[in-house]
């Protein structure tokens with residue numbers, strides 16, 4: 001089965017971040033930005049996204065889409081507050097939450113697929129969460145690539 005078609009029978013707690021047994025809502029160890037330089041592209045790894053803390057103390061999910069487009073968005077999932085920078089970028093270009101696999105369009109910040117799994121994937125519930133996640137999108141920051149870094153454009 002392709003990664004894009006995993007069914008709702010997949011374990012709810014399975015996440016892209018398999019480094020521990022605790023839910024990915026707890027503080028991790030974000031990369032520290034240097035001024036407008038958020039992260040080097042070479043540090044993104046297979047998940048294509050990381051957590052970055054700006055010099056102002058704001059945590060962002062920063063990554064790159066499969067087509068090479070960089071992005072930086074708010075780091076907290078609209079469902080149950082998982083850290084999106086601990087998720088992954090799917091092959092079809094969505095930011096996937098590491099906990100229940102809701103998906104976000106990083107260009108708009110809107111949730112485009114609700115939570116998945118045996119419990120939270122219940123269609124009416126998942127659709128309701130998606131509606132909320134669409135009405136209250138993630139913040140989006142303007143970024144560009146500069147010398148191998150993903151950089152904020154406007155501070």
Ligand code: FES
Pocket residue numbers: 077078079080081082097098099100101102114115116
């Ligand atoms: S916490 Fe993100 S989908 Fe549940």
